[in-house]
Amino acid sequence: MGLADRINQSARKLPTWPLYLIALAYAAYQFWLGLSGVWIEPINTLERQYGEAALILLIAGLTVTPIRMYLGINLIKFRRAIGLIAFFFLCAHLLVWALLDVQSVSRIWADIVKRPYITVGMVGFLLIVPLAVTSSNSVIRRMGPVAWRRLHQLIYPAVLLGGVHYLWLAKGFQIEPVAYFTVIVLLLVLRMKRLRQWITAPRST
């Protein structure tokens, strides 16, 4: 039995619910750090921690398919949890921004309309809302696999917008946003049909 098979076999035995607990504990711990005074600028730091967690999870969700396609490791059973937790961190990021950072309804609206990097982030978030709403088994059954899959392709533009949002808010040339953006573009390129066919096609030697 190959390594991939062994990983698949043990992954099947693992439950997904601990992922939700870990996420909640992490979010709570970050909030507590914000309260505790260890960060000089807790509002901005907490906002970034939640936003970065969301981006990392969205990227992790995008790796599930290529990992199966190219490595034969099937982690699909964790993908819903990854996506929902990403959505949870996006909500937390948005709440910290609106309630603790901007602090006023008129300024929130002005920022969404006037600041392109916020507009882009907000559009990305809105694209993800229907995906979170349609994540339960019963909705998937009701929609049917084709419609569901088509709707969930919204994740591609959404993650791309998330990457642009991060890139755009940086001052000067900063490594992290560029790295995230590059990974996102690579993961999207890996999904292109032609490339996929070319890589996985059997070759005569």
Added chain:
Amino acid sequence: MARRWTNRLTHADVTPKSAFLNRRQLLASGMGLGAMSIAGGLQASETLEPNTFEQITTYNNFYEFGTGKDDPSKNAHKLQTEPWSIEIDGLVETPVTMTFDEIASSFETEERIYRFRCVEAWSMVIPWNGFELADLLDRVTPLPEAKYVQFETAVQPKNMIGVKRGVLDFPYREGLRLDEARHPLTILATGIYGEPMPNQNGAPIRIVVPWKYGFKSIKSIVRITFTDEEPFTTWKDLNPREYGFYSNVNPNVDHPRWSQATERLIGGGLFNARQDTLMFNGYEEEVASLYDGMDLTKQI
């Protein structure tokens, strides 16, 4: 010491922590904020108290040492500050080079408690120790055509991780019009809270221009050049729409990516309220006349 500008804040305003916690609550209640926006100017600074030494020295922008706010405090110990000298050249009769020790022994320092407003919409109150830049500029005779001064930060690629990574077009350069540079509020700072300037804050000597966004207050300077034209400045070169040559603190002119109408004073915790940004960072009375006849919404 020239004493052209008298600091109405004294050492007694460097309030012990226990006392300023109470005052913070007063400010947060809105009473303080209301009084401040009416009174403006120097009155406002009298109701403020300096940030802690820890806040001032661990939340910094100094891209030579990385772009994270805590990077400079982690990486700036590598900055080589001895020996240190400043060259004063360009359109002057006789260029001079002064060592830091010569400078430190030539000018008597005083404390200046200034508001510090970052272009990123956060602010601090910092008790600098320094002397007026005009005193140093008086050591040379500028040629009549000199209109500006350019400042340059040291470049030590081996010691500066941000320089190795090419975050900006180093050396970092900034500039002022000569009348701004000679304004009594413009200082060369050599310390904070009576301590020698910490590396991450621009050791051993830096400029502080309190009515402009923080990036104009260039750190760790090694050169002052008199020029007849507006000199190259690093951030303006990178993005002139976002970072103008003047970059005066102005609540009415937004940064293209965020509002400059309010700011967050560092140190208020997770539920810290934003406060209104003051025109010229609260130094309007002192400096507004420098810009008479200029359209500050265009000449940013």
